[in-house]
Amino acid sequence: MAAPALTFLRRLCWRSLCEARQAQAVCIPAVHLHMTTATMQVSQKDFEKAQEQLKLLKKDPGNETKLKLYALFKQATEGPCNSPKPGMLDFVKKAKWDAWNSLGNLSQDNARQKYTELVSSLISAESAGQTKDASPEESRHDGYETIIVTTKNNITKIMFNRPERKNAINHQMYREIIKALQEAGKDDSTIAVITGNGEYYTSGNDLNNFANVQPNDMEKMAKDGAELLKEFVSCFIDFPKPLIAVVNGPAIGISVTLLGLCDIVYASDRATFHTPFSQLGQSPEGCSSYLFPKIMGLAKANEMLLFNKKLTAAEACAWGLVTEVFPDGTFQKEVWERLKAYASLPKNSLAVSKQLLRSMEKEKLHAVNSQECEVLKERWLSDECLNAIVSFFQRKSKL
Numbered sequence: 001m002a003a004p005a006l007t008f009l010r011r012l013c014w015r016s017l018c019e020a021r022q023a024q025a026v027c028i029p030a031v032h033l034h035m036t037t038a039t040m041q042v043s044q045k046d047f048e049k050a051q052e053q054l055k056l057l058k059k060d061p062g063n064e065t066k067l068k069l070y071a072l073f074k075q076a077t078e079g080p081c082n083s084p085k086p087g088m089l090d091f092v093k094k095a096k097w098d099a100w101n102s103l104g105n106l107s108q109d110n111a112r113q114k115y116t117e118l119v120s121s122l123i124s125a126e127s128a129g130q131t132k133d134a135s136p137e138e139s140r141h142d143g144y145e146t147i148i149v150t151t152k153n154n155i156t157k158i159m160f161n162r163p164e165r166k167n168a169i170n171h172q173m174y175r176e177i178i179k180a181l182q183e184a185g186k187d188d189s190t191i192a193v194i195t196g197n198g199e200y201y202t203s204g205n206d207l208n209n210f211a212n213v214q215p216n217d218m219e220k221m222a223k224d225g226a227e228l229l230k231e232f233v234s235c236f237i238d239f240p241k242p243l244i245a246v247v248n249g250p251a252i253g254i255s256v257t258l259l260g261l262c263d264i265v266y267a268s269d270r271a272t273f274h275t276p277f278s279q280l281g282q283s284p285e286g287c288s289s290y291l292f293p294k295i296m297g298l299a300k301a302n303e304m305l306l307f308n309k310k311l312t313a314a315e316a317c318a319w320g321l322v323t324e325v326f327p328d329g330t331f332q333k334e335v336w337e338r339l340k341a342y343a344s345l346p347k348n349s350l351a352v353s354k355q356l357l358r359s360m361e362k363e364k365l366h367a368v369n370s371q372e373c374e375v376l377k378e379r380w381l382s383d384e385c386l387n388a389i390v391s392f393f394q395r396k397s398k399l
């Protein structure tokens, strides 16, 4: 069918098509009166039942099917197409006329039969789909060890999964998250969610990433680390569909800064938000040096990014970093119900809208990311940073 005709047909509301058919159905008893054989009476009964069933369909079956139903109904009730051909520019009437006319001399009995069969196949397909919808399978993606990646209800969930280490992000986890985001950006899901398994959202960068490095390898460690970090943050900047953070517990360091690159942030009231960069002799990343002042204002961003102020979930929400806070007891239930509803919205519309909202900033964000990684590369080689890492592990070993 020609594209303009389809476009115009989209204007046809499915419900109004059903109602129109209901109105037309008034003339059916007259047809019924002309039938004599028992088979035909049964067929007529089925035909009427099919019309009733059609009204119960919840999903729009699409323009092609609607046209087929229209044509079969007209053929069944009025016989071969007998109305004048509409003008070329009357797209909707023309498409309907074409569909009816294409049935040629198909008998009314056959048309009734085909109509009834078509409705029955639509009803079965929908109820099969509904059963599936009621308990859709959660599919787990292969090839990950430090994260769990699953898809269900049009949502791809990426879950930090090192609960015994408070979900600290080691080099392998950075790489796996990069891979998972690249795949989630291309898969059939409508939205992607990042969350943590267990008590923590994540404790941020695994400080072991800096441990056991020989003095001669320090520069290489810093260079490789900066490259990996840049690629990691770039995946968040470029992520093409809505990305939602479900912050189930305390969040530290890079997991907090990345929230500025997420489109929605839901937090449990047990979550806290801490960026102890200066305490660690480091500097902000995840584009937070640019996004945090924009989100919360410079004065508040300074308290977080310079002076390590740890925020409660309520504070993070008041400062604009978190979208909404939920009581921990009902957090998972409330959030996933909400996300399921969001993920049933039109996928492409959400994707283009997200891209519009972010596109003006993209170039700037990549530049900020590069600069932050360059500064960090230097920081990781500084005495301030090395002393802070050593003192973390000394503290731990004393406990």
Ligand SMILES: CCCCC/C=C/CC(=O)SCCNC(=O)CCNC(=O)[C@H](O)C(C)(C)COP(=O)(O)OP(=O)(O)OC[C@H]1O[C@@H](n2cnc3c(N)ncnc32)[C@H](O)[C@@H]1OP(=O)(O)O
Pocket (backbone or CB within 6 Å): 164, 165, 166, 168, 169, 171, 174, 203, 204, 205, 206, 207, 208, 209, 224, 225, 226, 228, 229, 252, 253, 254, 255, 276, 277, 280, 282, 285, 396
């Ligand atoms: C490619 C490189 C990119 C780099 C990008 C830079 C990012 C910057 C940041 O992310 S800065 C933030 C770094 N994170 C931290 O400073 C947190 C450090 N951890 C802690 O302060 C504490 O562990 C805690 C507050 C998260 C939890 O304390 P608690 O006492 O409740 O629990 P434990 O400390 O006993 O934790 C259990 C074990 O997990 C280990 N662990 C937890 N988090 C980290 C981490 N981030 N790095 C390394 N190890 C971590 C902890 O050491 C315990 O291990 P143990 O049982 O062997 O002692």
